[in-house]
Amino acid sequence: MRVIIVGGGKALYFLGRNFASKGYEVAIVNKDPEECRRLSRELTVEVICGDGGDEHILAQAGARRADAVLAIAPRDQDNLVICQLASLQFGVPRTVALANDPDNVEVFEQLGVSAFSTTNIVGSLIEQRAALEEITNLLPVGEGRVNVTEILLPEDAPVAGKQLKDIVLPENTLVAVVIRDGDPIVPRGDNDLRTGDTVVLITLPENHGAALKIITGEGR
Amino acid sequence: MTNDHYVVIVGCGRVGSILANKLSAAGNSLVVIDIDESTFDDLSSEFSGFRLAGDATQIALLREAKLQKADTLIATTHDDNVNLMVAQVARNIFKTPLVMARVYDPKREQVYQRLGIRTICPTAVAASLFMEALAGETDRDKESAL
Structure with missing residues (x-):
């Protein structure tokens, strides 16, 4: 399974590590050159430095043969566009967007993009x-x-x-x-x-x- | 455009503020949204609409702007993805009759035209104007050579 993860921070690092350890073929897309250098030093995954909303960058990350794209950037609009480009331009079968604003889970679903909200998940876990x-x-x-x-x-x-x-x-x-x-x-x-x-x-x-x-x- | 429309403009930069001033002066009802309040300084004395400071990718803010009542939404921020998201939310969720978005990246523009979003790509517009001007010059050169 080939997975592309777009985003940054700790969540990206640990997801990348986790997927790689499961034997998935992982490509990470991150905008920050410094973070990219660190990621490629610490992880055994492909790291592409650039804007995940740019078709060239997605192509470089192997979107054409990807099974899933996971967009977990800090801005919801970027996650939406990344998932839409991946599915419309590259036919990626599964795309999932992080909705930082929990209201956007419903918005994204209405726009045809699967979404999740960590706020909702953590909230309901704590309640349970x-x-x-x-x-x-x-x-x-x-x-x-x-x-x-x-x-x-x-x-x-x-x-x-x-x-x-x-x-x-x-x-x-x-x-x-x-x-x-x-x-x-x-x-x-x-x-x-x-x-x-x-x-x-x-x-x-x-x-x-x-x-x-x-x-x-x-x-x- | 007739002058009794309810228009929401997202992004009060150079283009957004010019549009807002002109449409307001022509008698339309305007709401201008920008995340940076200081951009509202570019609105002229002709502007008699509402100013709303905040993040238009949050649906709560669009509700506050009464987008459900708007005839038109124009997304002109400097960020393609903001414009594309806001335009889709307006079209598909608020059912705004006329939705337009500025998109700098020509490739992104093509994808969203297929999704039924009316886009204007300044990059493509400028390039084709240069090409036309260039063609005009070449024609003139040919004429003077004759």
Whole structure:
């Protein structure tokens, strides 16, 4: 897999190192000649010095045969244009832009560019960790499109004492396993949930929060 | 252009301020946005519109400029990528009927014309004016030779 990363700073350095260690073919594009010298000294990746929004530079970074372009520069407008050029001019199949302004995640998606916001990601991680000691995110499956979550049912859980068929969960949500006193059960509609049960829940990210709220009762 | 349009201009540099002054003097409603407040000094006494200091790549600022009500948006900052982003946001999200952007890089201009953004490329315009002038000179040389 060939990945082009455009940007700078620590995030660029560590992403480059991480991808290279996974065996990806990595090219880094950075505007600052000094930073470029340092990057090529410290990393075993290709470093191209220049403006990632310039077609020549993208071509030099091997955009024609790249599988993915990741734009993580500090200015959102640059990330947008870099991703659009990569996909429109070079047919790069996957482009992802960092939206420094969280509002721009939606803006970029409406303009046809996949985007993420570190503010949103870090924010929701902190909320999950801080508020939910009884909840463990086991693993993201399907490239992060599916969450598998383990929940220890607290005493005040609104679902405690109810049968599964009477619990209205959002769409695309499944109580996959209930572990009671160390014994796993794959539950059906007439199984009930009790305080102290550990529930393994499968959700999609869009209704993850809603499902957790129904099960634990805590507003989040 | 008739004189009752609502026009938002992003970038109050030399081109932006001339446009703002002329369009305002002609009776249009203007909002001028620039990240650097001191550029508003270039607006003349003919200018009777609003000045908004801030970053136009933040959608909140465009809402503050009431872009949803605008007839026209012109993006004339010195930064191609700012102009291209603002123009696309205006066209695709705010549904502004007429959107124009200045783009210095001719290659970038071609890509965005395909996306339906009306662009003006000063680099290409200047080059073709030079070429025309050059052709004119050559013609005159030929004529005088005859």
